[in-house]
Amino acid sequence: MARSFVNWSGSLSFTPAEYAEPADEDAVRALVRRARESGVTIRPVGSGHSSSPLVRTDGILVSLDRLAGVVCADGRATAGAGTKLNALGEGLYDAGLAMDNLGDVDYQSIAGATATGTHGTGLGFGSLSTQVTGVRLVTGTGEVVEIAADRNPELLPAARLSLGALGVVTRMTLDVQPRYQLHRRSWCADLDWTLDHLAELQHTNRNMDFYWYPRSDQTQIRVLNRVDTAAERQVWPAEGRARENRVGPTHRTIPRHRDLRFEEIEYMLPSEAFPACFAELRRRVRERHRRIVGWRVLVRTVAPDDIWLSNAYGRPTTTIACLQNTSLPYEEYFRDMEAVFRQYGGRPHWGKKHWLTGRELRPLYPRWDDFQAVRRRLDPDGVFLTPYLARLLEQP
Structure with missing residues (x-):
């Protein structure tokens, strides 16, 4: 199904070859495998709040809206990737819990917000990505990978803020606090x-x-x-x-x-x-x-x-x-x-206007090459690597 996409500010608009709204992880896997077999790119999208062209693709644009919901147990919270921050906040509140910090807006999805480094403010608080303790994603080969302190922990520093370049996130585990x-x-x-x-x-x-x-x-x-x-x-x-x-x-x-x-x-x-x-x-x-x-x-x-x-x-x-x-x-x-x-x-900020490419970005990040190694491991065929991402991540 073709459908035009326009971001929140209206500065980014495009029409992908296909706009998909998978209802479960198996449907996501099928989309990724089809994209890989046909040689097109596939990009996940949340609420479209970002003004950078991270999601632009001529291939398949995957909405995460139907992968939503919050499950709380034993003081921990797991959220579907498409869960909007306002719904996440209400779900946590009903369970007696809360995020440690939030950004300035709440219509973003949790996966989109963490993938782009959304942050709030406070000397003692990191970005929303620092509250991510586990990630479940579909890689560029259509496989499902669980990433947490006890499962593939070497991938966690890359997966907590990934620009959607490692795979389609389907679920996230969050560090939460008693509500206050x-x-x-x-x-x-x-x-x-x-x-x-x-x-x-x-x-x-x-x-x-x-x-x-x-x-x-x-x-x-x-x-x-x-x-x-x-x-x-x-x-x-x-x-x-x-x-x-x-x-x-x-x-x-x-x-x-x-x-x-x-x-x-x-x-x-x-x-x-x-x-x-x-x-x-x-x-x-x-x-x-x-x-x-x-x-x-x-x-x-x-x-x-x-x-x-x-x-x-x-x-x-x-x-x-x-x-x-x-x-x-x-x-x-x-x-x-x-x-x-x-x-x-x-x-x-990854989700906002800037004009830098990989040539200028690489010196700013001491673990840049480590991220690239993980990206190539999880997406060996560049299924998620659009021309914009290639300029951002690979331009020498």
């Missing part, structure tokens, strides 16, 4: 005040991020803390204007609903490089782009991890994301910001 409540607050402040107090804000709150609005030079600061934990001394701007003050479970408190569509570029920087990088970004935005920058710039933190293609691999990370309304031009602005990010050792 978070207190969410936000307020507005001058940018200079925010930067002066940034380290204190980050260290005295469980989760903290801020938006910078270039045209006003104001920020919106957002913090979240557990209601069952004594909060450390809080720092507040003397002239700050409160925007939000509410309490709720993690999955209803961390993500936010988004009515307006936008394009986005986000880079993950070594935290020590953030002050200089942000200063240069601020200068360029105000001098070159302020006229067309209609949206905000988001700053978050991510803890280091040991996942091979993780943007936070091996280093405390501060992220900078530039957002632009879909009705406004973005490429000149984003490319200029990318030049700044690269100057300070940034790694691009």
Whole structure:
């Protein structure tokens, strides 16, 4: 069945030769084997939130929507690959459980979110991929592989964030916590005040991020803390204007609903490089782009991890994301910001706009070649390797 695909922002659209919605793992295996035999590529797709062309294929596009559902037992959670984060949150909550951290939106699928390195914020929290303890996938040969600490553990650092290049994930096991409540607050402040107090804000709150609005030079600061934990001394701007003050479970408190569509570029920087990088970004935005920058710039933190293609691999990370309304031009602005990010050792978010290829990416990831070896082992015929992925992963 042919069917056009359009991503969330509307910037990516294509018509694969076939659009498939398998209802079970056997159907996924049959699709992969057929693609391999006919010499076409096959790509899994979640909710389509990513704006990079990771899912684009002229072959078979596989929706994971019917591979959904949550099973909780003995304090552990297993979710079908197509389970949306909002449904996952509700299923965990009903079982008395919760994810340790979440990103800014909840309409992504769990497999898509982890495959692209989706993250939230907080000095003590890694990306969603760090909460993955097991993966079940269909490889490029149509075989099923279980990956966990006690089964093929050597594959886990690659499978937790794989860009969909190792196979079609059908099920994931997640590290979860007893459910808890978070207190969410936000307020507005001058940018200079925010930067002066940034380290204190980050260290005295469980989760903290801020938006910078270039045209006003104001920020919106957002913090979240557990209601069952004594909060450390809080720092507040003397002239700050409160925007939000509410309490709720993690999955209803961390993500936010988004009515307006936008394009986005986000880079993950070594935290020590953030002050200089942000200063240069601020200068360029105000001098070159302020006229067309209609949206905000988001700053978050991510803890280091040991996942091979993780943007936070091996280093405390501060992220900078530039957002632009879909009705406004973005490429000149984003490319200029990318030049700044690269100057300070940034790694691009896999699911957002960037213009890097394998030539520029390989030096940024110490375990790049190890990931490639696993990819070739699980997909020896390149069933999942579209032209875009080949440029991303293999361009010398």
